[in-house]
Amino acid sequence: MTTDGDDFDALLSILGYGRWQVPGVVVTLLVASQIPAQLVGSPLLCGPVPFRCSRETPEVVTRLNSSTYFSNECFSPTSLPSDAITQPSNSTDLFLSNGTRPQRTGMESCPVIEYDTSIFTSTIISEFHLVCERESLQPLFQMMYTVGIIFGSLFGGYIGDKWGRRRAVQGGVVVYVAVVLAMAFVPSFVFVLVMRVMVGVTHQCMLIPVWSLALESTPTRHRSLVGMLLGLPYSLFVIVLAGVGYFVRTWKYLMLVCCAPALALLPLSFIMDESARWLIQQKRREEARKVLRKAVRQNKAKLPVPLETIIGNLDQRECVAEDNQSAARKALKEAWEYLRSPAMRTIILVTPILWFLQSCLYLAVAINANNFNSSNPFLYVCLSGAMDASAILLVTPLTTRLGRRVIVGAGLFVGGIFFLLDLLVPIGYFWAKWILVMAGFLLVAGSFQMNYVYGPELFPTEARTRGFAFISLIGGMGSMIAPIITYKLALLTWWAAPVTFGCAGLLGSLTLPLLPETRNQPMPDTLKDVDDRRLRRKIKSANLGKENQAYENTNDI
16 A cells, blocks of 8 residues: 555555445434524425504405405504504404414504414414514525534534534534424514524534545545435435425424424434544544544455555655744644645635535525415425426436536536526426426535535545535625525516526536646545646646647647
8 A cells, every 4th residue: 555645545445445435424414404494494394474553443444355365455543543552452352263363563554453264373474573664574484504614614624623524513413402492382483583603604514524524435436326315315304304394384383393304313323433534634543543444444445455454655755844833823824835725725615615615506496485386385495305306317417428527517507508598488488497407406415415525525634524514604794695695686576587597507607617626536535635636637738738739739730
C-alpha cells in the first residue's frame, strides 16, 4: 500500500461495502426521514382554512346561511359597532355550524371566527387565527425553519468537525425530540416559531455530520450510488407525509406521527461507529484502530498488510507540527491558507452561488401549489415526492457514466428552459403547463440530490463538514427566499414566478464549468490533495490539447 493521497480510499476499497456500513446508513435514512414534514410539510401543517367572521348581528347570521357560507371575508374595523369586540354575546349558538365552534380572536377585523373543517381539522393558521390583520404572519412558519437551517449550518459543521460525526447526531436527536414535543403542546405562536428555528438547527446538526460520515465510509466506486440512494428515503417520506396527512388532519398529531421515527435514532447512533477517516485526521489512532478492526471483521475483508502498518502510514501522512497558537489564530491561519489556494478559493466562491440558486429553485417549486391551481394539497405533496423519487431513480444509473458537473449542470439548464417554456403555453392547455413544470422539477430534484454527493467531495476531510455546512448555510438563505417568491412575487404578475425559476436554473448551470470533476476520484483529506487534484486536471487538459494538436497536424499532412 502506498502513502499517496488515496491511502484511505484504497483501504476502503479493500474493506468493501457491507455489514459495517449498515448502522451508519440506517441512521442517515432516519435523519432524512425527519426532513419532509418540516421542509415541505407547510401545505398540510400550515394550510389555509376557509373561515367566516361575525360581528354578532342578525344581518351576519342571515348572510352566513347563504351559498357563500365560508367567504374568507374580514370586516373593516371602522365599520364595527363599539360592543362587537369589547362585549360580544355568547357565541356558542351563532351559526348552524358545519365547521369548528365559533371562537373569539381578539382581532378588530374578525372578533368571532368559525373555520371550515372539511379539509383540515386544525392547522397553524386556524389554531392561531392567522387571517385578516394577521395574514402577513402566515409565511413565518415556513421561513423560521429555513432560518434554523442557516444557524444549524454554522453550528453543524463546527460540531461535526470538533466533536465527531457520531456525537453530533446523538446530541442533535435529544434536542430535536424535546423541541418537537414542546412545539406540539405549548399554545403560543411565538413559541412555535422559536421552536421551528430550533428544529432547523437540530436537523442541520444531525444531517451534515451523518451525511459526511456516510460518504467518508463508502469506497470510491460505490460513493455515487450510495450518495444518490441515500436521498431516496426523503422522497418516499414525502409521499408518506401526504398519505398520513390525508388521514390525520390535525397539524399537531400529524407532526408527532411523522417525527416518531426519531425515537429510534438515539439507540442506533450508539451502534453506529465514528468516522475512521475523521479519527485518523484527529490523530485518535487507537479509536481508529478499533473501528477499522471491526470493519475488517464485519465485512470479512482480507488486508494485504497488517492494519497497524496501514494506520501508521495514514497517521504519518496526517501528522502536522503542533504549536501553541490560540484557536482563533489557528482558524484565521487555516482560512488564509484556503483562500491562498487557487483551487480552494474557486470552490469557496462558486459553490455558494450554485447552492443558493438551486435551493431557492427547488423549494420554491415544491411549495408553489396554489400558484399552479392545485386544490388538493395531499395530491400535490404526494406528486412532488413521487417526482423527487423518480428523479433519483433516473439519475442514479447515470452517475456511473456521466460526471457530477454534467448531471448537475444539465439538470439545472434544461429544467430552467422548461420553466421558461411554461410562459408560452396558453392557460387553456393546463395539462401542457403541468407537464412542463413537473418535468422541470424532476430535473432540478435530480441535480439537487447529485449536489449532495458532489458538494462534500469538493472539500478536504479536515474541513469537510465545515465546508458542507457553509454551502448548506448559503442554500438555506436561498430556501428562505422561496416563500417570498411564491407568496409575494407570484401575486404581482403572472410571469414573475416562471421567469424567476427559469433564470435561477440557467444561472446555476453556468457555475459548473468552474468547479472540478470528482467522479471516480479519491476524496481529498488535506488542502494539498485539493491542490493536487487541480494540478492533475490542468495536466490532463494540457495533454489533451497536445493530442488534439497532433491529430490536426496529422490530418494536414
